[in-house]
Amino acid sequence: MTELYDVAIVGAGAAGLTAGIYVSRKKLKNLIISVDVGGLTNLTNHIENYPGAGTQPGPDLMNKFFEEAKGFGSQFKYAKVEKVNKQSDGTFELLLEGGEKISSKTVILAFGSLPKMIGVPGETKFLGRGVSTCATCDAPLYKGKVTAVIGGGNSAVEGALELSNLATKTYLIHRREEFRADPITLEKLKASPNVEIITNATVLEIIGEKKVETLKLKTSFGDHLIKVDGVFIEIGHEVKADFIKGLVDLNAQNEVIVDLVGKTNVPGIFAAGDATINPYKQTVISAGSGATAALECYKYIMGSKAILSDWK
Amino acid sequence: MTELYDVAIVGAGAAGLTAGIYVSRKKLKNLIISVDVGGLTNLTNHIENYPGAGTQPGPDLMNKFFEEAKGFGSQFKYAKVEKVNKQSDGTFELLLEGGEKISSKTVILAFGSLPKMIGVPGETKFLGRGVSTCATCDAPLYKGKVTAVIGGGNSAVEGALELSNLATKTYLIHRREEFRADPITLEKLKASPNVEIITNATVLEIIGEKKVETLKLKTSFGDHLIKVDGVFIEIGHEVKADFIKGLVDLNAQNEVIVDLVGKTNVPGIFAAGDATINPYKQTVISAGSGATAALECYKYIMGSKAILSDWK
Numbered sequence: 001m002t003e004l005y006d007v008a009i010v011g012a013g014a015a016g017l018t019a020g021i022y023v024s025r026k027k028l029k030n031l032i033i034s035v036d037v038g039g040l041t042n043l044t045n046h047i048e049n050y051p052g053a054g055t056q057p058g059p060d061l062m063n064k065f066f067e068e069a070k071g072f073g074s075q076f077k078y079a080k081v082e083k084v085n086k087q088s089d090g091t092f093e094l095l096l097e098g099g100e101k102i103s104s105k106t107v108i109l110a111f112g113s114l115p116k117m118i119g120v121p122g123e124t125k126f127l128g129r130g131v132s133t134c135a136t137c138d139a140p141l142y143k144g145k146v147t148a149v150i151g152g153g154n155s156a157v158e159g160a161l162e163l164s165n166l167a168t169k170t171y172l173i174h175r176r177e178e179f180r181a182d183p184i185t186l187e188k189l190k191a192s193p194n195v196e197i198i199t200n201a202t203v204l205e206i207i208g209e210k211k212v213e214t215l216k217l218k219t220s221f222g223d224h225l226i227k228v229d230g231v232f233i234e235i236g237h238e239v240k241a242d243f244i245k246g247l248v249d250l251n252a253q254n255e256v257i258v259d260l261v262g263k264t265n266v267p268g269i270f271a272a273g274d275a276t277i278n279p280y281k282q283t284v285i286s287a288g289s290g291a292t293a294a295l296e297c298y299k300y301i302m303g304s305k306a307i308l309s310d311w312k
Numbered sequence: 313m314t315e316l317y318d319v320a321i322v323g324a325g326a327a328g329l330t331a332g333i334y335v336s337r338k339k340l341k342n343l344i345i346s347v348d349v350g351g352l353t354n355l356t357n358h359i360e361n362y363p364g365a366g367t368q369p370g371p372d373l374m375n376k377f378f379e380e381a382k383g384f385g386s387q388f389k390y391a392k393v394e395k396v397n398k399q400s401d402g403t404f405e406l407l408l409e410g411g412e413k414i415s416s417k418t419v420i421l422a423f424g425s426l427p428k429m430i431g432v433p434g435e436t437k438f439l440g441r442g443v444s445t446c447a448t449c450d451a452p453l454y455k456g457k458v459t460a461v462i463g464g465g466n467s468a469v470e471g472a473l474e475l476s477n478l479a480t481k482t483y484l485i486h487r488r489e490e491f492r493a494d495p496i497t498l499e500k501l502k503a504s505p506n507v508e509i510i511t512n513a514t515v516l517e518i519i520g521e522k523k524v525e526t527l528k529l530k531t532s533f534g535d536h537l538i539k540v541d542g543v544f545i546e547i548g549h550e551v552k553a554d555f556i557k558g559l560v561d562l563n564a565q566n567e568v569i570v571d572l573v574g575k576t577n578v579p580g581i582f583a584a585g586d587a588t589i590n591p592y593k594q595t596v597i598s599a600g601s602g603a604t605a606a607l608e609c610y611k612y613i614m615g616s617k618a619i620l621s622d623w624k
Contacts, residue, residue, distance in 0.1 A: 018363045018596065025361060025452055027477045049337060051330045051599050052365050052376040064364040136607070140337060158614065165339050185614055260572060260590060278572060280607045284330065287363050288600015295448070295592045302470065302497055 005031050008104035013039020014283045015273025016110035017065035018290030024072035026298045031075045038062030039112045041283045045128040050283045109271040113237040122206030130212025135159025135232045142167050145229035156234035157181035164192040172197045262293030270297050317343050320416035325351020326595045327585025328422035329377035330602030336384035338610045343387045350374030351424045353595045357440040362595045421583040425549040434518030442524025447471025447544045454479050457541035468546035469493035476504040484509045574605030582609050
């Protein structure tokens, strides 16, 4: 007979690892299934807004989360989840890539999101060395520097505004003429003397030796090179939730709809972190919601008559 | 003219200090008003479930939060807030004990809660040295020890159940015959061989030299002494929200009603941490909700026409 877990956690970023810590401390038998460890926090070179932990590389912080989850008793499996099915006895079956099946009484969805990339040379190479996908996270590192933000939505315009208070010069580069961002934010940005807005321009390449030095743009007036220290890609995130579609309620952006304590529409399935409708994608927020979902999951297991017999 | 803050944060526990870190990083001028620094986390001797930070005394962790908030630019005022009033221009006035007034465009409520105490000799003396108000936080420290839980609600019974998996023996001491806890949880507890439930009993004294050693009980059969290593007071929390009553919507337990991003019923007033309706009182959860409320507050300020002219 297949092993039955109390909790299967999908994803091993800040939310999933914190959920692992919390359910392990409740002595629930839990398996964290993920293709990697650390999630989006890994992309931050210097995380300085996870309170109480000072400044450190994102992967270092995530490695501490990982060691703690392991230390408290979480088990790990490095695999992709292809499908989650609800069984007739109230438990869940997770189908993994390759055909393996995992059975669990509950599921915590913490599979995060991926920042959309523009897909030009240099972009991946300099990630964490001048290329960032999060102005809120990394803006303070660019005090006195020259920065460029790519995008035309709220996160791009807000990011540029935030950078304009710190950087000596900030470019906002948008491929269209019109912005999706709120007009009032755009108005503030336009009023900033050290901001230059370049519309109808696309990035061709991000160039540098060891870190970002130059941005190659294609504009209506030909190709241009601009000197920058940092490039912020702010064109949104995508949540890859196909494996739960039809079972768990999602919004139009594929984000898992949760309530204040991480419950989804399916009893026994909880969600936390960037994969949910919470609009703010931050390590400490993901960690907090991972703890909340774990405690709500524990409450569900404690109160579930169906699984009373074999629990404890 | 009085100084106008962008954000007034009421409370300096995990939620308030994290909110301070986040609004400071957004270059918002903020004042944290509190009678102390550290909040409930200070009561935990060894916090080991704040992910990524290892094990340390609660006050040490809170001191790091404090230094970071200060470092990023939060100002502090050690005072009690007596009243929050909405002004005709959309800003808020906070009246402090002693008569001082603070003006702010927005308010983040993060004033936390206080665990209810039983009020017997030894209780306060041994707090953090055998007396705990949070089984979820401190249970793992009592592996192989003898523990007692005081209370009759869900948190007491769940706490006893959690301890029963770790401690050699756990007493549940309740002053009445009937329990408020869910019957199913109580049933599980009664089935635990190493648990002894003592009803119609009250605690007279918590006795020890340097740490808790003995519990003195008054029962229907006379006074009794039992040897214990740890005493968990699990009789609930109280939120002291008189200073915002009538302005901000509260539930029956005086907890601030918030949505997923920390908005209250009053535009410009946000809330986070233990003072809110989130049922789980944990440092990492408070920190996460403090960050969320701060980012939502920033969004409010960015989008507020009323205060456009003087912001940036």
